[in-house]
Amino acid sequence: MPAHRVTVLVGSLRRESLNRKMARALAGLVPDRLALDEVPIRDLPHYDADLDADPPAPWVAFRDRVRPADAVLFVTPEYNRSVPGVLKNAIDVGSRPYGKSVWSGKPGAVISVSPGAIGGFGANHHLRQSLVFLDVPVLQQPEAYVGGAAKLFDEQGRLASDATREFMTKFLNAFADWIALTGRR
């Protein structure tokens, strides 16, 4: 049985982003049942309904790459107690035009990563509110609020502690089970 294809969206554009490091570390932990595909969001013009009739090429490419995926994983920082604008824009672009959302019915999961103690709780739950409307059934447990993240990675960008690797492995397996349970194929 082929692996579930999982679109990964990283909410930060920064090269040394803790969230990008997390996404890459996950790639080393992921069970065979999942195939992660990080889809870049940097080049997506701001959503504007006036462009729906003749959409910008990056919108088309983004939608075409996400559409065939089986599931979606968000790895995001918190900006100003909510979802970074750049990530929300990618969600908005993927959701349109009306009736053609690429998200509909894809199982989802959320990891929020932050240097602070709170672990991106505000971003995590604002994202979940959007996913209700987008008809993305979201993994409830375990929740992943990853705080103090500046200390989690070694110089090669690997997760330094066994406990974090174990938690993330458990998270990915729970997500794989969730996709198997609620996915459409």
Added chain:
Amino acid sequence: MPAHRVTVLVGSLRRESLNRKMARALAGLVPDRLALDEVPIRDLPHYDADLDADPPAPWVAFRDRVRPADAVLFVTPEYNRSVPGVLKNAIDVGSRPYGKSVWSGKPGAVISVSPGAIGGFGANHHLRQSLVFLDVPVLQQPEAYVGGAAKLFDEQGRLASDATREFMTKFLNAFADWIALTGRR
């Protein structure tokens, strides 16, 4: 005494946006105590901390235009039960670099406008959560969830009903009082 200068941010880029119509209608109702300045957000590149050292010209221009304002008014649709990415990006750009946020201490108010019944409640309150972190004291009452908005405007884009004009006038006067009470000058 000069009028309070109010930055107005409109969360939709669409030409015929109901929110833009609302922002323009407000300009015809605003008391002398307030001077509204709609600041465009379309051309702001996505926030990326790697660019803070040498920020894009549109970021600099946006921050320079907002910084001297006395207050900020958000007029926004709801996209996918939250704040449009393009508006959240403008907030993120204005909030950075750390310690130089243009929002800090400016009194704020939120109007959400939607063709649906719910009136953008999800966007309105997600925005309010960000404004806690940004140290923007927000007008609590009256709340402005403007639903069924497609029917509110006449062909010239004016608010068609006395009741809506009266509500919005009341809202703007409450906001002017709020700025006088909590503003920094």
Added chain:
Amino acid sequence: MPAHRVTVLVGSLRRESLNRKMARALAGLVPDRLALDEVPIRDLPHYDADLDADPPAPWVAFRDRVRPADAVLFVTPEYNRSVPGVLKNAIDVGSRPYGKSVWSGKPGAVISVSPGAIGGFGANHHLRQSLVFLDVPVLQQPEAYVGGAAKLFDEQGRLASDATREFMTKFLNAFADWIALTGRR
């Protein structure tokens, strides 16, 4: 195959509550696959961890009645833009003591009912945030924000319009499918 047993919690205590009317109207629309059981919450003392060692009889009875159910349906008004205290207390009582939550793994759904236009959006989504922690997978679509509810019922308390009956029938069938997909038996 026996019907899925669904605990129904109504968030209002008022005799003529629109939410109670809705819960009763649902009983007349429910497909054979579901058996609804409205569990009263009025007599539950406020949750207090000091009582866990020797819990009040109404807590024990509530937990014992909810535990064997297959799923949970919330029908709730919005009080002060959030979940009524009395309903949140029932959730808190059911979630304790730690490790013995009666909610864990039960599929859930939320209907918010309000006389106003917004349809209890704030209560609906605050409830969903709790259900993440409680490991209740929640039906995402259709969302049920029922506004203008004072006009929905006839003098016998039945749903007066075909459109509302059809929507609620669709909602209940989607919930039955969701229970079949994500439930534990």
Added chain:
Amino acid sequence: MPAHRVTVLVGSLRRESLNRKMARALAGLVPDRLALDEVPIRDLPHYDADLDADPPAPWVAFRDRVRPADAVLFVTPEYNRSVPGVLKNAIDVGSRPYGKSVWSGKPGAVISVSPGAIGGFGANHHLRQSLVFLDVPVLQQPEAYVGGAAKLFDEQGRLASDATREFMTKFLNAFADWIALTGRR
């Protein structure tokens, strides 16, 4: 000038509650400008609109004690990612009957206290959403998400670290300034 009278509501009923300890520790740090009055919420029957015509004595006593206060301070744990039912019930009781809310116009502040890392963020912001409707202008900064709270108190229940005492003193002074700025007298 007399001190501002501040109603303090503690969201936990447990005798050894970390939140109660915090409320008591605050009493030792509070500036002369504030007079704290912890109002008990344990004995308030669940809100039920049918009782408005002949309200239970504890409702009347609670409303009478809160009404003359100048401001309100919430010190609360997070239960199931939201406000404890018992605290939300006190808010609901104080808000009714319609048009007679005891909260309206009183400046407010929120401290969330938790043994976990996240510091009650979910409860803190759900509470803030209610306070919009209740017309309580809320202190935005500093935010007070107090995590790891089991280690904060010594055996006499005092705040053990200088850093925490300093933060809380700063918080209380900011709240006193906020009351002076936005209060009604």
